[in-house]
Amino acid sequence: MVVRALMLAVALLVAGPAFAQDEAARAATCRKVGDVPSIVIDPASAVRLAEIGLDRAAIFARMAETSVPETMGCWAMPVGNFDSQLISVGMSQWNFGTGSLQPVLVAWRDGFRSRGAFKRAVRAMAPVYGRLLFSRDCLKVPVKDKCRAGILAAHGSDGRLNAAMVAELTAIFESDAMLQVQADAYVALLEAVRLDLLRVFPGRAVSMRMVRWAVDTRVQQGFLPGDEDVARLRGKLAAMPEGERWDRLRAILGWYRGLSESIDQDGVKRDYAWNLAQWGCLIDAGRIDAEQYELLALTFLRSRTAIGNSGRWQALTFSRRAKIILGVGSVSGVRDGQCLAA
16 A cells, blocks of 8 residues: 655644744644554464564554654545645554545445445545535546545645544544554555565565565555565675665665755755764764665665655655664654664
8 A cells, every 4th residue: 555655744844933833722622642452453464474573562563653754654645735735644644645545434334234334434424525525526547637626626835634634534534443444554555565675685584674664664665675686686786785785875875875965855944964873973983784775775775765745855755764773863853762872
């Protein structure tokens, strides 16, 4: 399943302080992502995911981790067309633009015992926009022009969704039935991640670092690098003289710096200088192991193909994955870890 390549956190940076304050207030009162006893995980999926170290607690931990940059940890947090996706909502920010939201809405609709029960739920939770959101035009991929026009009309002059649309989407996506749908969709994503890891790292033990890296790659970019690219990269890594090891990694940071300081990169202005200092410190201290080195190289490979808004988010894409890999980094102003020079 392809989910949106951008993040709610970026919307906060782009839209300004007032918008950020409003979203922070919403996040403070939202229904937070976490284990809900009523949510059922498919037993067969649970067995398969356990093979990569994901029991129920770990599944919900990954879900919560995914939701933090996407929705500030909320189950809903709808946002509008800031990234040309019309509407993004839900803990993985499913959206109309990529076609990831439509299946989630359909699954919620089809989970009712009858058409009448569905209609009553829509009238109760989404009396203004429910008919539009669940219309045939909005459930098509891509959405039809009538749907697009209706959604854009639900935006204010500031480019944000109006209060009624926000409230109705929040009510739907915080409902118990939609929590189950979101969990099912996320488990399906984890199943895809499992297959990705078996493909990219055949015959190797899978670490939780690998799992977290692959989940974030899937969530933000849709899929892991292809076999041909992985084989080419591994061939170059294997042939690389040991004396070039750290300089090659510094060159990747040079690429990251150049992107971050260029005119059309967003979401990294508060982070990149601190990241460069911390990651450079780790390189200087030789504190990057073989697994981390390979994952950074794979992240560099995949980040170059982040094409949203013509590559506007490539530096941010690299930041997210590098922070996971190294355990040190800053994303959206949130700093974790620190490299303490010896």
